[in-house]
Amino acid sequence: MELDLETISEIKRKAVEFLFEFGPRILGALIVFIIGKIVIGFLVKALHKVFEKYNIDPSLSSFLKSFASAILYVLLLITVASTLGIEMTSFLAILGAAGLAIGLALQGSLSNFAGGVLILIFKPFKVGDTIEAQGTLGAVEKIDILYTKVRNFDNKVVTLPNGVLANNSITNLSEKPTRRVEMAVGVAYGTDLKKTRQVILDTLKKDERIHAEPEPVVKFTSFGDSSLDLSVRCWADAGDLWPVYWDNMEALKEAFEANDIEIPFPQRDVNHYYPEGIPAAKVKEDSEGSQV
Incomplete structure (x- = not known):
């Protein structure tokens, strides 16, 4: 289909009208976009310096910079659209409604996100x-x-x-460099507690992993069913906590045995009665007497 001169002239006229009407807007929007992009780059760099100054976790720093950059570009896009003369009221209403719906749907994830930010900031x-x-x-x-x-x-x-x-x-459990080791031991009733305490302290002194300050302590804590209960406390590096506990529990057992300190175990006295209520020992004694 060939265009006649009148149609071509009309197209040229409308093109010129469009150029004069929207040309300044397009040029202004382009200038706004370029300046906005430069400003965003400057702000992201400044944010990076702030994160470095306050020693923010690298993973959090990277995420926050990307998040801030995305928000700034959204604002820049809205500004550019407004410069072009696009009606933003309806667009922003739709965007707000969509954001609310997404926020409600992702409420748990947003809570986890906020928690992650707090953990990475306050550590x-x-x-x-x-x-x-x-x-x-x-x-x-x-x-x-x-x-x-x-x-x-x-x-x-x-x-x-x-x-x-x-x-x-x-x-x-790892924030502090030292930890207190707690051991519970029991000795038989009638045991000399002063001797027992000295044996325990002498045993602990042999372990170089145990700190001299604060010094180890041994305290009598309670009268158990079958034992006198003692609490043994000493301090060690956090990484040595369980090795110190296990090694010294075994060392204390060997020290007790070497010093004739009895390690008790639960005991019960059982008396057997016949249905008539006569103790079995009495029946045995009477039967032995009758045989004589």
């Missing part, structure tokens, strides 16, 4: 720490923005939501 624990939380005791293997992975001592990996961790108590 109640870090990768490699041993923690106890939500009934789980183990070493932290990974801290994600939504979940934390903990490997317990039988090599099972437990995934805990960050929202739950951030809003409940956490016991960090």
